[in-house]
Amino acid sequence: MAIATSIPTVTIPNIKKSAADEIAGLRSRIKGEVLLPADAGYEDARGVHVLNYDQKPRAIVRAAGTDDVAEAVRFARRLDIPLAVRSGGHSVPGLSMRDGIVTVDLAGMKDVRIDPVTKRARVGAGATSGDLAGPAQEHGLALTTGDTSSVGLGGLVTGGGVGLMARKHGLTIDNLVSATVVTADGNIVTASKNLNPDLFWGIRGGGGNFGIITEFEFQLSDVGMILGGVVVLPPTREVLRGYLDYMAVAPEGLTTIVDVLRAPPAPFIPEDRVGEVMVMVMVLVTWTGDLAEGEQAIAPLRALAEPIVDTVAPMPYPAIYNYTDHLTAPHGIAIRQMFADDLSDDALDAALAAVADGPGPVNDFHLRGMGGAVSRVDEDATAFAHRTQKYFVAVIAVSFDGSDESVGPNTAWASELWSKIEGEGRGAYVNFQQNHDAEAINRSYPPATLRRLREVKAKYDADNVFRFNQNIQPA
Ligand SMILES: Cc1cc2nc3c(=O)[nH]c(=O)nc-3n(C[C@H](O)[C@H](O)[C@H](O)COP(=O)(O)OP(=O)(O)OC[C@H]3O[C@@H](n4cnc5c(N)ncnc54)[C@H](O)[C@@H]3O)c2cc1C
Structure with a gap:
């Protein structure tokens, strides 16, 4: 491949080679690609899902395998160029693509291998939730992952993974058996309960701080048909209170997400009601075998008020992602979030009022009932420690471009509502942190x-090579 003319030809001290020579050397050693700003493909490669940021790395290394990743780490270290990693490109603070750095891009590492006997999957870290869900379903299996099919496992899993079947099967990390990790010195190691257990603990919630994970091994669960869909209810404090009360005692097979938002123009919203404020209770259920029990579990939600829409029906697990497909489109985002054990009436009223007045297009008060299998894992078993709180609570504003005109008013909206409710929670989920500062770390x-x-x-990264993340300072 031709060397782009825009490569700086400065001599790097202590290695006595030009950057162009170094790039040429890297290109000759890897199976994947090295993309520089002048290369065809660079613009596509630097695209991410979150549009708040428009960043231009110095080089993007599109790795074809673990050895490529190790080469890229050694390359960046030799040249002393900061290093970032991209899997699915959904980083809320935009940490996977930054000006002037080398991004190791795992988007091409999406291999999914499933052993139907052990019910284990080996999955490339660049695969998304959607990439795994389909092949696993062919064997009647599934992994509990996030609510959006395009989110990368690389980022999701290293933060914890609050998934669509969390109450039944725990966090995504609770189903992680082992991982292949490229460490800061470019070595390739395995992390598991028995191999490098401290690293295994750290990568389950500690983000990308300790190395680049290139492959995950997961224990899958038997998940055939689920009951899935949305129940849309009217926007009242009583409905929200009823939801919170019920999710504290609901059977573990029931995992749900509530979004309070003005009705989106989705196929399941009657045309004459688009734009109204309504509570959408998205019920995502997995019942291994007995769908009738699932119907009973959903009944108390349906009884909270006369449903405006109710699409809950048996479906194969991957079909549930159709309900969040709009989130796979690139978007601008403003998000504030916490875990909580309760929310006051004042907080619920503030949220209902704020949603009605939001600048749009999507102003969302977002609730998830936690508990179940998530809370049965000890707080110190993984680096994700928020095991006991009953709810995850977020204020989320989404626009379909990243311009200041869209993101600015939505950020102000999110901050305003947040100021009224933040005192009611404790702790936050590292993967939804919008900022990446000491406060974000201390809340996470x-x-x-x-x-x-x-x-x-x-122990694993004393020089803080991996610092484009929610950064943990070495002790
Ligand atoms: C629309 C949307 C919906 C979401 N829904 C959920 C949800 O339901 N549940 C949930 O838990 N989270 C959810 N999230 C949060 C999501 O888990 C994080 O944004 C996550 O970091 C995205 O991972 P990614 O690989 O797509 O992003 P990337 O931008 O590729 O990576 C983000 C960061 O993760 C780290 N990282 C990525 N890959 C690796 C790797 N291979 N090795 C080491 N570190 C790595 C790096 O620090 C990187 O900066 C959602 C986010 C969005 C935008």
Whole structure:
């Protein structure tokens, strides 16, 4: 491949080679591609899902395998160029593509291999939830992953993975058996319960701080047909209160997400009601075998008020992603979030009022009932420590471009509602943090978890090579 003329030809001290020579050397050593700003394909490759940021890395290494990733790490270290990693490109703070850095892009590493006997899957870290869901379903199996099919497993899993079957099967990390990790010195190691257990602990919630994961091994669950769909209910405090109360005691087979938002122009919303404020209770259920029990579990939600729409029906698990397909389109986002054990009437009223007045197009008060299998794992078993709180609560504003005109008013809207409710929660989910500062870290990790994360960081990445993430400072 021709060397682009825009490569700086400065001599790098202590290696006595030009950057162009280094790039040529890297290209000759890897099976994947090295894309520089002048190369065809660079513009596409730097595209991410979150449009708030428009960043131009110095080079994008599209890795074809673990060895390529190791080469890229050694290359960036030799040249002392900061390194970032991209899997699905959904980073809310835009940490996978930054000006002037080298991004290791795993989007091409999407291999999915399923062993139907052990019910385990080996999955390339660049695969998305959607890439795994279809092939797993062919064997009557599934992994609980996030609500949007295009989110990358690389980012999702390293943060924890609050998924569509969380109450039944735990976080995504609770189903992780092992991972292949490229460490800061370019070595390739396995992390599991028995191999490098401290690293295994750290990558389950500690983000991309300890290395680049190139492959995950997951234990899948038997998931055939599920009951899935949406129940749309009227926007009242009583409906929200009823939802919160019920999810605290609901059977574990029932995992749900509530979005309070003005009705989107979705196929399941009657045309004459688009734009109204309504509570959408998206019920995502997995019943292994007995769908009748699922109907009973959903009945109390349906009884909260006369449903405006009710599409819940048996479906293969991957079909549930049709309901969140609009989130796979690139978007601007403003998000504030926390875990909580309760929400006051004042908080619910503030949310209902704010949604009605939001600048649009999507102003969302978002609730998830936690508990179940998530809460049965000890707080110190993984670096994701928010195991006991009953709810995940977020204020989310989405626009379909990343311009200041869209993101600005939505950010102000999110901050305003947030100021009224944030006192009611404790802790936050690292993967939904919009900022990446000390406050984001302190909200994401309780002090004991953070201390341990810093020790693991010191052992595996004392020079903080992996710092384009929710960064843990080495102890
Ligand atoms: C529309 C939307 C819906 C979402 N829904 C959910 C949900 O239901 N549940 C949930 O838990 N989260 C959800 N999230 C949050 C999501 O988990 C994070 O944004 C996650 O970081 C995205 O991962 P990615 O690989 O797509 O992003 P990327 O931008 O590729 O990566 C984000 C960061 O993850 C780290 N990282 C990525 N790949 C690797 C790797 N291979 N090795 C080491 N570190 C890596 C890096 O620090 C990187 O900066 C959602 C986000 C969005 C935007």
